[in-house]
Amino acid sequence: MPTYAADLDTVREAAARIAGFVHRTPVMTSETLDRLAGRHVFFKCENLQKTGAFKYRGATNAVRKLDAASAATGAVTHSSGNHAQALALAARVRGIPAYIVMPRTAPLVKKNAVEGYGGIVTLCEPTLAARERVAAEVVARTGGTLIPPFDHPDVIAGQGTAALELLEDVPDLDAVVAPVGGGGLLSGFCVAARGLHPGIRVFGAEPLGADDAARSKAAGKWIPQTAPDTIADGLLTSLGELTWPIIRDQVEQIFTVTEDEIRAAMRLVWERMKLVIEPSAAVGVAVVLSDGFRALTGVRKVGVVLCGGNVSLDKLYW
Amino acid sequence: MPTYAADLDTVREAAARIAGFVHRTPVMTSETLDRLAGRHVFFKCENLQKTGAFKYRGATNAVRKLDAASAATGAVTHSSGNHAQALALAARVRGIPAYIVMPRTAPLVKKNAVEGYGGIVTLCEPTLAARERVAAEVVARTGGTLIPPFDHPDVIAGQGTAALELLEDVPDLDAVVAPVGGGGLLSGFCVAARGLHPGIRVFGAEPLGADDAARSKAAGKWIPQTAPDTIADGLLTSLGELTWPIIRDQVEQIFTVTEDEIRAAMRLVWERMKLVIEPSAAVGVAVVLSDGFRALTGVRKVGVVLCGGNVSLDKLYW
Numbered sequence: 001m002p003t004y005a006a007d008l009d010t011v012r013e014a015a016a017r018i019a020g021f022v023h024r025t026p027v028m029t030s031e032t033l034d035r036l037a038g039r040h041v042f043f044k045c046e047n048l049q050k051t052g053a054f055k056y057r058g059a060t061n062a063v064r065k066l067d068a069a070s071a072a073t074g075a076v077t078h079s080s081g082n083h084a085q086a087l088a089l090a091a092r093v094r095g096i097p098a099y100i101v102m103p104r105t106a107p108l109v110k111k112n113a114v115e116g117y118g119g120i121v122t123l124c125e126p127t128l129a130a131r132e133r134v135a136a137e138v139v140a141r142t143g144g145t146l147i148p149p150f151d152h153p154d155v156i157a158g159q160g161t162a163a164l165e166l167l168e169d170v171p172d173l174d175a176v177v178a179p180v181g182g183g184g185l186l187s188g189f190c191v192a193a194r195g196l197h198p199g200i201r202v203f204g205a206e207p208l209g210a211d212d213a214a215r216s217k218a219a220g221k222w223i224p225q226t227a228p229d230t231i232a233d234g235l236l237t238s239l240g241e242l243t244w245p246i247i248r249d250q251v252e253q254i255f256t257v258t259e260d261e262i263r264a265a266m267r268l269v270w271e272r273m274k275l276v277i278e279p280s281a282a283v284g285v286a287v288v289l290s291d292g293f294r295a296l297t298g299v300r301k302v303g304v305v306l307c308g309g310n311v312s313l314d315k316l317y318w
Numbered sequence: 319m320p321t322y323a324a325d326l327d328t329v330r331e332a333a334a335r336i337a338g339f340v341h342r343t344p345v346m347t348s349e350t351l352d353r354l355a356g357r358h359v360f361f362k363c364e365n366l367q368k369t370g371a372f373k374y375r376g377a378t379n380a381v382r383k384l385d386a387a388s389a390a391t392g393a394v395t396h397s398s399g400n401h402a403q404a405l406a407l408a409a410r411v412r413g414i415p416a417y418i419v420m421p422r423t424a425p426l427v428k429k430n431a432v433e434g435y436g437g438i439v440t441l442c443e444p445t446l447a448a449r450e451r452v453a454a455e456v457v458a459r460t461g462g463t464l465i466p467p468f469d470h471p472d473v474i475a476g477q478g479t480a481a482l483e484l485l486e487d488v489p490d491l492d493a494v495v496a497p498v499g500g501g502g503l504l505s506g507f508c509v510a511a512r513g514l515h516p517g518i519r520v521f522g523a524e525p526l527g528a529d530d531a532a533r534s535k536a537a538g539k540w541i542p543q544t545a546p547d548t549i550a551d552g553l554l555t556s557l558g559e560l561t562w563p564i565i566r567d568q569v570e571q572i573f574t575v576t577e578d579e580i581r582a583a584m585r586l587v588w589e590r591m592k593l594v595i596e597p598s599a600a601v602g603v604a605v606v607l608s609d610g611f612r613a614l615t616g617v618r619k620v621g622v623v624l625c626g627g628n629v630s631l632d633k634l635y636w
Contacts, residue, residue, distance in 0.1 A: 026344055028366070047592045048346070048591075048592055052592060267631060270594050270631055271594075271631055273366075274365045274366055274370060274593060274594040274595070274627035275592060275593065275594065276588050276589075276592040276593065276594060277592070309592035313585060313588055313589055313634070313636070314634075315634075316631070316632075316633075316634060318631070
């Protein structure tokens with residue numbers, strides 16, 4: 001049996017490490033959503049987490065686990081998304097520098113958000129190769145520790161803490177659904193939930209326009225994401241070396257949804273639950289509302305992670 | 319000393335009566351909002367109440383207080399706003415009919431919402447006189463009981479239950495702020511909060527474009543609202559015969575804010591707190607962010623009611 005990058009023990013250690021630094025987010029319900037889903041749905045509101053996304057859990061766990069000598073030289077990452085803000089704030093709270101490499105094409109609002117949390121931004125060309133190369137240069141120059149957005153044991157364990165809270169609040173869930181991009185949230189959620197309740201069923205939620213996890217599961221081997229096309233901008237990346245084995249072996253199935261389903265689910269949550277969620281979070285909601293998921297038997301109560309709420313309010317999405 | 323339409327006792331009776339029928343809504347905080355307000359701010363999230371507004375408290379209290387004979391013939395009101403939906407659902411939950419008189423100019427989405435909750439809609443001309451006349455006709459025809467949107471002891475007491483919960487969660491508030499239209503929420507909040515904590519300071523929040531409560535307080539006599547002009551469509555009405563004496567005698571001050579301040583506060587709450595609030599709810603937020611309110615001394619912790627989240631998502635408000 002393979003060893004995985006995280007398990008219930010490391011998630012519990014993470015929970016103890018980050019307690020008091022992250023919000024214990026509420027679990028919300030909606031009679032309307034229950035009716036539409038055909039079962040009881042419990043929403044874990046990570047859009048209400050600090051920095052507006054679950055990413056703050058993994059970043060905080062990784063930053064607080066650094067020993068004093070490593071911490072002194074700071075944390076480094078390359079990201080234009082929620083991990084960048086999360087790492088910047090987690091570092092500031094610990095009182096250490098955060099060096100964030102961002103593509104020069106990133107929206108100014110994201111750069112400003114990172115700098116607002118005290119992050120030191122280095123811009124680079126908008127390619128993965130350039131990002132990795134510049135991040136390596138920053139590490140070499142500063143002696144900082146690279147904390148990647150998902151494919152890291154401490155990051156995966158940190159994301160899993162959301163599952164511990166959800167199952168403490170609603171112990172008799174039959175299944176959980178988490179969106180999957182790089183797989184940090186889904187894999188952390190999976191090892192935590194199944195560690196606590198071995199019989200619980202774990203599903204991934206993915207846009208049809210970035211369905212590398214669904215295709216990898218179907219093929220039984222890792223397939224990279226190429227040319228993703230979806231409004232769910234948190235779910236564009238391929239699975240990682242550490243997240244893929246967990247998803248391969250412990251996740252039952254990945255459900256995919258269309259862009260129209262994502263938009264409709266997003267609007268529904270804003271309108272009926274009064275919660276601002278980002279498109280990536282709507283992907284999980286769209287899955288539980290889909291015919292395929294509704295057809296599952298034996299799932300009376302399902303938990304869904306609303307993974308984030310960071311979205312431009314300069315436009316409508318529908 | 320005058321007798322008022324509601325007091326701590328009637329609010330406590332209301333709380334016992336509606337327990338289990340209404341949500342105990344969460345109280346949320348935001349470090350960003352705290353920083354901008356210059357003090358600790360606690361948001362009572364009535365936008366997460368059933369039907370999306372605090373109105374469900376008063377409607378439920380009034381409907382459940384009807385004796386069996388009165389209940390059998392149903393409840394009647396005239397409203398195109400949140401009270402209409404609240405009364406429709408409160409009646410359906412009790413299993414009695416709700417007759418809702420709405421102006422024929424009301425948006426179709428509001429008529430559909432009321433009918434979605436099982437309300438029986440009668441359309442009328444869009445004048446207060448026509449609404450009152452048609453409502454009287456419906457009462458005469460059905461034998462139903464008129465439950466007005468704010469100027470009723472059971473409605474005021476029901477709205478006050480939100481203050482009991484807020485002060486149970488945050489007992490050491492120095493002040494509370496509630497938006498004021500007809501005054502049902504503010505007067506109920508006021509008698510409940512001051513009944514529990516006589517020293518607590520109670521403030522009203524009003525759009526400059528519908529500032530009858532501020533002008534009435536300043537003049538020491540009731541002044542009706544004429545030609546209101548504000549996006550805060552829940553705050554257009556004049557104070558009532560029952561709400562005005564409470565506001566006159568027990569509310570310390572009404573603060574007014576501009577349309578730009580309301581829009582900015584609304585966007586801020588959507589963006590930073592990830593909560594969908596309607597313009598009327600943003601009025602209270604705008605007040606705590608205003609220079610006038612920030613200049614108050616001796617207010618370390620303030621509670622603000624986010625009164626509702628029912629807003630069209632077909633447009634942006636900024």
